[in-house]
Amino acid sequence: MKKEIIIEPVTRVEGHAKITLFLDDAGEVIDARFHVNEFRGFEQFCIGRPFREMPSITARICGICPVSHILASSKACDKILSVDIPIAAVKLRRLMNLGQIIQSHALSFFHLSSPDLILGWDTPQEKRNIFGLIAQNPELARQGIRLRQFGQEIIELIGGKKIHPAWSVAGGVRDNLSSESIEYIKSKLPEALQIIKSALKLYKSKFKEYESEFYTFGNFPTYYMGLVDDEGNWEHYDGWIRIVDSMGNIIADKLEPENYQNFIGEAVESWSYLKFPYYKPLGYPAGIYRVGPLARLNICKEIGTDLADKELINFRKLGSGSVNSAFHYHYARLIEILACIEKINQMIDDPDLKSKKLRARAGVNRSEAVGCSEAPRGILFHHYKVDDNGLITFVNLIIATGQNNLAMNRTILQIARNYIHGFDIPESMLNRVEAGIRAYDPCLSCSTHAFGQMPMKIELVNSNGEVIASKVRG
Amino acid sequence: MSVKTFSIDGQIISAKEGQTILEAARDAGIFIPTLCHFTGLTNVGACRLCVVEIGNSPKLQPACTTKVIEGMEVKVNTERLKEYRKLILELLFAERNHQCSVCVANGNCELQNLAIKLGIDHVRFEFRYQNYPVDISHELFGIDHNRCILCTRCVRVCDEIEGAHTWDVAFRGANAIVITDMNQPWGESESCTSCGKCVLVCPTGALFKRGVSVAELQKDKSHLEFLIQAKVKKQWIR
Numbered sequence A: 001m002k003k004e005i006i007i008e009p010v011t012r013v014e015g016h017a018k019i020t021l022f023l024d025d026a027g028e029v030i031d032a033r034f035h036v037n038e039f040r041g042f043e044q045f046c047i048g049r050p051f052r053e054m055p056s057i058t059a060r061i062c063g064i065c066p067v068s069h070i071l072a073s074s075k076a077c078d079k080i081l082s083v084d085i086p087i088a089a090v091k092l093r094r095l096m097n098l099g100q101i102i103q104s105h106a107l108s109f110f111h112l113s114s115p116d117l118i119l120g121w122d123t124p125q126e127k128r129n130i131f132g133l134i135a136q137n138p139e140l141a142r143q144g145i146r147l148r149q150f151g152q153e154i155i156e157l158i159g160g161k162k163i164h165p166a167w168s169v170a171g172g173v174r175d176n177l178s179s180e181s182i183e184y185i186k187s188k189l190p191e192a193l194q195i196i197k198s199a200l201k202l203y204k205s206k207f208k209e210y211e212s213e214f215y216t217f218g219n220f221p222t223y224y225m226g227l228v229d230d231e232g233n234w235e236h237y238d239g240w241i242r243i244v245d246s247m248g249n250i251i252a253d254k255l256e257p258e259n260y261q262n263f264i265g266e267a268v269e270s271w272s273y274l275k276f277p278y279y280k281p282l283g284y285p286a287g288i289y290r291v292g293p294l295a296r297l298n299i300c301k302e303i304g305t306d307l308a309d310k311e312l313i314n315f316r317k318l319g320s321g322s323v324n325s326a327f328h329y330h331y332a333r334l335i336e337i338l339a340c341i342e343k344i345n346q347m348i349d350d351p352d353l354k355s356k357k358l359r360a361r362a363g364v365n366r367s368e369a370v371g372c373s374e375a376p377r378g379i380l381f382h383h384y385k386v387d388d389n390g391l392i393t394f395v396n397l398i399i400a401t402g403q404n405n406l407a408m409n410r411t412i413l414q415i416a417r418n419y420i421h422g423f424d425i426p427e428s429m430l431n432r433v434e435a436g437i438r439a440y441d442p443c444l445s446c447s448t449h450a451f452g453q454m455p456m457k458i459e460l461v462n463s464n465g466e467v468i469a470s471k472v473r474g
Numbered sequence B: 001m002s003v004k005t006f007s008i009d010g011q012i013i014s015a016k017e018g019q020t021i022l023e024a025a026r027d028a029g030i031f032i033p034t035l036c037h038f039t040g041l042t043n044v045g046a047c048r049l050c051v052v053e054i055g056n057s058p059k060l061q062p063a064c065t066t067k068v069i070e071g072m073e074v075k076v077n078t079e080r081l082k083e084y085r086k087l088i089l090e091l092l093f094a095e096r097n098h099q100c101s102v103c104v105a106n107g108n109c110e111l112q113n114l115a116i117k118l119g120i121d122h123v124r125f126e127f128r129y130q131n132y133p134v135d136i137s138h139e140l141f142g143i144d145h146n147r148c149i150l151c152t153r154c155v156r157v158c159d160e161i162e163g164a165h166t167w168d169v170a171f172r173g174a175n176a177i178v179i180t181d182m183n184q185p186w187g188e189s190e191s192c193t194s195c196g197k198c199v200l201v202c203p204t205g206a207l208f209k210r211g212v213s214v215a216e217l218q219k220d221k222s223h224l225e226f227l228i229q230a231k232v233k234k235q236w237i238r
Helices: A051-059 A066-081 A087-119 A130-136 A138-159 A179-205 A207-216 A257-263 A293-299 A306-316 A326-347 A405-419 A427-439 B021-027 B079-095 B110-117 B153-162 B197-201 B221-233
Strands: A003-008 A018-023 A029-035 A223-228 A240-244 A250-255 A264-267 A276-279 A368-375 A378-386 A392-398 A456-462 A467-473 B003-008 B011-016 B051-054 B073-075 B141-144 B167-170 B177-180 B207-209
Touching: A003 A427, A018 A405, A029 A405, A051 A066, A051 A378, A051 A392, A066 A087, A066 A368, A066 A378, A087 A130, A087 A138, A087 A179, A087 A326, A087 A368, A087 A427, A130 A138, A138 A179, A138 A326, A179 A207, A179 A306, A179 A326, A207 A326, A207 A405, A207 A427, A223 A293, A223 A368, A223 A378, A240 A257, A240 A293, A250 A257, A257 A264, A257 A368, A257 A378, A276 A405, A293 A326, A293 A378, A306 A326, A326 A427, A405 A427, B003 B021, B011 B021, B051 B079, B079 B110, B153 B167, B153 B197, B153 B221, B197 B207, B197 B221
Parallel strands: B003 B073
Antiparallel strands: A003 A018, A003 A456, A018 A029, A223 A240, A240 A250, A264 A276, A368 A378, A378 A392, A456 A467, B003 B011, B051 B073, B141 B207, B167 B177
8 A cells, every 4th residue: 555754844944845755565665745835926916017016026035035036037127128237237236146145055054954964964853953053053153144144234235125125126226335335345255255164164074974965865867057157157147058967068058048938848746836847858857957056066167266166176076077966055055155255355346336327217128028047046037028018917937946846856755765664754764855855945935934943744644545644743 | 364263182273264173283283194185285085084083072073174163172182083093094005905015105105104103013904905907008107006095186186286187086985996087098198298296296106107116216295385386376486
C-alpha cells in the first residue's frame, strides 16, 4: 500500500508551504511534492490599473525583495514609454539593487540558514533558530544583523524608505543621492567588507562537516539561467540571458529578455499554486533549470571585482563545469554579498549619483513590454500589456522561486530518498528536507516571515487518503 | 449687518449674520472636520463629517449648512460626535478601494489625513471590494472612481468657478458615480476646458494628473483659492 508523508508548514522560508512524500509498499520514497498553498492573484487584480502604478503595486508582492519587483516593473514601464532613461537613473537603480541583494542574502544566510549551518541539523528544533544562534554565537548574529542593515540603509538613503520605496518609476527615478548619504555609505563599507570576509572564513571552515550534504542536497544536473553583461560577466540589472548546462557549456547566449516566451514555458500542476517554468526547447520537465546565486556564478565568465573573483575560483573547484549541488547556494550567496560590496565601492564616487537628470517623460508609446532584472533569488520577469491610454490589460510575472520549483521538488526527493527507509519519520530527515529547501531561499509569498517556531505536522496517509499515523512537533 | 452671539463647547463666539456654524468656528480657530466643504464653493452637506449637536436636540446638524442663530449652544467635540465621525470615515473606507499604500495621493490626501487625525486604526465594516473603472482617456488627467468619496467638490468647482459644468453625479445611492458630460469618457468630453480645477479640489487621489506615480501627487490648493477669491470677491490678491 502506498503511503504519504506530509510536512506542514515548512519553516524558515519566506511564505507558507507543505511537503508531501509518497512511499511505496516497501517504505521507499517514490515521489516528493513541494506544495505552495497560498494564492495572491496579482496578475489578475492589476488588470485595469494605470501602468505607472505597477512598480508600487507589484512591490507589495514582497516585503523582503520589493526592490526587485520595483526595478523589473520600472524597466517594463520604461519600455511602454519607449525611452532610454537617464544614465544617472540607471546607476542609482543599480546601486539600490546591490543594496537589495546584500540585505536579502544576509537575511537568508545569517537569519534563516546559519542556525542549521552553525548549530547543526540535529540541534533540537526549538534551539535551531536565530535566537539559538544569538545564544551560541552572538557576534555572528550581530554581524548578520549589521550587514542586512547596511543593505537596507542603502535602499532607504536612495529611495526614502527601506521597504516599498515609491522611488523608481516609469522613465527613471525620483531622487538622487545626497553627498551626505554617499559619505555615509562609504563610511559603512569597511565594516560590511570585514563582516562578509569573516563569514566566508567561518563558512569555509565548516565545509568538511557538510560533505555528505553536498551530495544529497539537490545535487543533480540542471540548466542554469541568468543575466550576463556584454562580455559574459556577472550582471544584476541589465544585459542578456545566458543558459549553461550542468557541465558548464553555454547552450544559449545573448537571449533577449523581451523574448522570454520563446524559451521559457510555464507548466501548471494541480497540487500547487506555484507554476513550473522550464526551458522550452527541451520540454517539460526535461527543461529543468535553476536561477539565483548558484546559477549566476555558474553562467558568468567572471564577476569583475578582485576579492569576489578570487572566491569564484574556489567556488568553481566544487564542480566540474557547473557547480550542481544546491547546498552551494549558500557559498554563492556569500560570494555575491562580497561582490556587491566591492561593486558599491567601485561606483560610490561616481558624480552621476548626484545628478538631477533622473527622469524621461513620455506617454504610452508601446502596448507591450517586458522588464527583467536579477532579484536576489534569481532572474525576474514582468510582462505587461496596456491599452491606448495605459491601462493594464495583461500581466505575467515570472518569479525566481517559481523557476526553481522543479529543482526544489527534485531536491526534496533526493534528500527524502537518502533519509527515509521504512515508515518511520526520522527527525534528521525532517531537518534536512527543510534545510534543503532553505538553500534555495524560496520566497513563497514574501509577505510573511516564519522563525522556525511554528509547529510542523507530519502525516502518514495511505492511498485511500486515511491518516494512519501522525506526529506534531514544535 | 447684525452680530450673532452663540457658544461652541461653552466658548462664547461672535458671528456675522448669515454665517454658518462652520465658518464661525473656523474664524474662532475651532476645528470641525470636513471633506465635502471647500471654501468658496456652495456647501451641500454631503459628507456629514461636520455634524454638531445643537442645544438639546437629538438631531445632529451639519455645521457647513446650518446658519448661526442668536444664543444657540453648539457642541462640536462630544463622544457621540467623535464616534459618528469615525463611523462615517470607516464607511467611506469600506465602500470603495482606498488602498493608501499604492495610491498616487498617499501622504497628500485629505481622507487619509482625517483618518489619522480622528484616530481610525481599523475598519469595523466588511470591505465591499468594488471594481470601478479607471478613466485615463483625458490627455492631462485621470479619474479612479475607486478612490472617489462622492464629495462633489469637482462638480461644484467646475460649475461654479470654471462655468463648464462638465462633472455631475449619475445614478443613485450606492451606485452613484461622478461622470463627465453625458457619461462618456473624459477624453471625449466636449465641455471640459482641461483647466484642472477638479483635480486640485479633489480631496483624495480619485482625480489625478496623468503621469504621476504612487505617492507623487501634490495638489497646490492655494492656486485654486486665489481663483475662487478673484471670482467670488473680485479680489486678485495672492
